[in-house]
Amino acid sequence: MRKVFLLLALALLACREPERLPSASISVPDALRTQNGQGYAKALEPRPFRFPEDHGPHPDFRTEWWYYTGNLATREGRQLGFQLTFFRSALAPEMVPRASEWASRQAYLAHFTVTDVAGKRFHSFERWNRGALGLAGAQGNPFRVWLEDWSAEAAGEAMRLRAVEDGVAIDLVLQPGKPPTLQGDRGLSQKSPEPGNASYYYSLTRMPAAGTVRLGDERFEVAGLAWMDREWSTSSLGPDQVGWDWFALQLSDGRDLMIYQLRLRDGRADPSSSGTVIGPRGETRHLDRSGFQLQALDHWQSPRSGASYPSGWRLRIPSEQIDLRIEPLLADQELDVSFRYWEGAVRIEGSSQGRGYVEMTGYSELKKAMSRSR
Numbered sequence: 001m002r003k004v005f006l007l008l009a010l011a012l013l014a015c016r017e018p019e020r021l022p023s024a025s026i027s028v029p030d031a032l033r034t035q036n037g038q039g040y041a042k043a044l045e046p047r048p049f050r051f052p053e054d055h056g057p058h059p060d061f062r063t064e065w066w067y068y069t070g071n072l073a074t075r076e077g078r079q080l081g082f083q084l085t086f087f088r089s090a091l092a093p094e095m096v097p098r099a100s101e102w103a104s105r106q107a108y109l110a111h112f113t114v115t116d117v118a119g120k121r122f123h124s125f126e127r128w129n130r131g132a133l134g135l136a137g138a139q140g141n142p143f144r145v146w147l148e149d150w151s152a153e154a155a156g157e158a159m160r161l162r163a164v165e166d167g168v169a170i171d172l173v174l175q176p177g178k179p180p181t182l183q184g185d186r187g188l189s190q191k192s193p194e195p196g197n198a199s200y201y202y203s204l205t206r207m208p209a210a211g212t213v214r215l216g217d218e219r220f221e222v223a224g225l226a227w228m229d230r231e232w233s234t235s236s237l238g239p240d241q242v243g244w245d246w247f248a249l250q251l252s253d254g255r256d257l258m259i260y261q262l263r264l265r266d267g268r269a270d271p272s273s274s275g276t277v278i279g280p281r282g283e284t285r286h287l288d289r290s291g292f293q294l295q296a297l298d299h300w301q302s303p304r305s306g307a308s309y310p311s312g313w314r315l316r317i318p319s320e321q322i323d324l325r326i327e328p329l330l331a332d333q334e335l336d337v338s339f340r341y342w343e344g345a346v347r348i349e350g351s352s353q354g355r356g357y358v359e360m361t362g363y364s365e366l367k368k369a370m371s372r373s374r
Helices: 009-015 026-032 363-373
Strands: 063-074 079-090 105-114 120-131 134-139 143-147 149-153 158-165 168-174 188-190 197-216 218-233 241-251 256-262 274-278 284-287 294-295 297-300 308-309 313-316 322-328 334-336 341-351 354-361
Touching: 026 313, 063 197, 063 341, 079 120, 079 149, 079 218, 079 341, 105 134, 105 143, 105 149, 105 197, 120 158, 120 334, 149 197, 168 218, 168 284, 168 354, 197 241, 218 241, 218 354, 241 313, 241 322, 241 341, 256 313, 284 294, 284 297, 284 334, 308 334, 322 354, 341 363
Parallel strands: none
Antiparallel strands: 063 079, 063 218, 079 105, 105 120, 134 143, 143 149, 149 158, 158 168, 168 197, 188 197, 197 218, 241 256, 241 354, 256 274, 274 284, 294 313, 297 308, 313 322, 322 341, 334 341, 341 354
């Protein structure tokens, strides 16, 4: 699975000059539900993947994203987390002739966050723009995706990430690490039973990262591990799916875990939920919904939306002798941007130790729905 794509928000770009989006105004599940995909390609069956070409854009599909998260440490041991994500949306299957220099059928949005554990601060930022006048775009050879001066691009065999906003900045080089992991059925990740409600999805799960992080007047040399998720699709969520909990976990024994649990309106986990166990050398084993058990251990209530998010989990994968306790490094890692969702750095204890990232969507919408029903 992956991720939040603000199709509704980006559609506003078709008729407006750039301006800041209203805070927390978009529902992610609504944006990702099945829509009329006429004229767009759909993810219907497995396809061959080619690297590095598939790092580049796939404009025949309606939506696409490049997702980078990671846990870093300074030389003194100060813990930091980061997220840099780029989203592309096609506003129409084909370009409609327009005289404006702003005319483009592609729109881009990006999110940038830094979690400062010692400072107990979560910094989050958003940008969006049309894919016009060089302000935003993506290319495959050489690979680059950018929105103004936020970017991810090829640096030889590695990737370089750069972003800066309001005195917070990252400049990181990510090495490839393990070979790409094809999620789902050979890279076809089915989200619901409807034909085409799927994405093409691969991950680079253990990318050695090094560079600098700036927080105001402080500049830190850092190193750690990052995770890259790549997905493209035309439709994803089904009519009864309201959100998801996604886990990207890097264990000290060399294994990595990707788990996503799709949630239904009645609170149950959707049967399409799944995961992947990635071994130390990149070998993979797919998990269906019966292959893992996920239990929320605590909750945290947002002071902004009033939404109640799980805050601590127990994850068990009996076939792998995995029994983990997962805890946020900060309780409040909620992005309050065009919509609200929680994405943040976590620590792992139990049968193995490690670090990771968790994303949770749909909880703010659930809070609103419950309020309306009273």
